[in-house]
Amino acid sequence: MAGDLLDSRGRGEAQWGLPAIHPEGRKFGIAALGISLVFALFAWETLAWPMAFLSLGVFAFFRDPERVVPQDETSIVSPADGKIVQIAEVAPPRELVIADGSGTRGLGEEPVTRISIFMSVFDVHINRTPIAGMVQRVVYIPGQFLNAELDKASEDNERQHILVERSDGVQIGFTQIAGLIARRIVPFVKPGDTLGVGQRVGLIRFGSRVDVYLPAGTGSRVMLGQRVVAGETVIAELGKQPLREGVSQ
Structure with a gap:
């Protein structure tokens, strides 16, 4: 239940x-x-x-489907079902960094670890918040519908940025990106909403990608090519930067 x-x-x-x-x-x-x-x-x-x-x-x-969501304070869970297609050190999107007039602070400008999760048409497309907290920003950006696996999809495709902040000030930014087939991003949340970790925040129709921007000093616990489950797979632990290696087989 x-x-x-x-x-x-x-x-x-x-x-x-x-x-x-x-x-x-x-x-x-x-x-x-x-x-x-x-x-x-x-x-x-x-x-x-x-x-x-x-x-x-x-x-x-x-x-x-229902998901069993980890409740410990250090875990950051996957916002999407799918495959890890990119792990890179990049600067967060401008929309999550600059002042937006609301009085809420954005992410820092320094590079952080970005984990990109590709969802095929066979994956569950309900997206979930990686941490508990208050929604600070929801920013929709119209754009193109390039293959979501391409790196430039993060900047060129239709997308929606969401910024969530915990009560202790820890922030997570993540981006829903429309893909080659996807044609609509459907939000379930708005600024000011309070979320529990793993709570549903929206969906993307039909095949797409989600980028997660980890807090500074936090690295990925997942590997390229690994499949993850929204709300269940721990993709990072706050303040830890482990090196994990795997063999494709």
């Missing part, structure tokens, strides 16, 4: 169940299913079956 406490010693209760479908996707799935039924009524089976499979694909794309 959502909200239940589970731990690493086997306490709590977990059961298997079908994931929920996010309301944002139900209308698309129901529309595709309705068109399939119309085709079936007119005995147009060559069109009915593809539309039926399309409706199943839409429902699967918008699935919204």
Whole structure:
């Protein structure tokens, strides 16, 4: 059940169940299913079956499974399901650094570790906050729809920056980036909202990327090519810069 406490010693209760479908996707799935039924009524089976499979694909794309979110203060969790495609030292985006007139402080200008997570159309596309805290900024930037795996997608594509600050002043900036197929970023939060770690913040339709800008002095715990799970995989620990090595096989 959502909200239940589970731990690493086997306490709590977990059961298997079908994931929920996010309301944002139900209308698309129901529309595709309705068109399939119309085709079936007119005995147009060559069109009915593809539309039926399309409706199943839409429902699967918008699935919204529960996640068991780590609650310790040092963990930064992944904001997205997908594959780690880039880990680099870069300056944070200008929109997360400059004063925006709201009186809230932005990130520093010095380079930090950026972790880029690519989501294919087969991944869950609900994004979650890496830390608990208050939403300080939500900045939408219109742009292009280049392949989200490209480095320049961080600066050229349609994107939305989100800045979250903990009560102790620790800040995390992350960016939802539309991709080659994605055509809309749907936010669930606004400035002033208070979030728990791993809480849902938005989604991107259909195949995209999320960049996470770690706090200064914090390095990646994940490796290139590794798959991560939103709200569950710990991608970094505050103040630690571990070196991890892996072999692709």
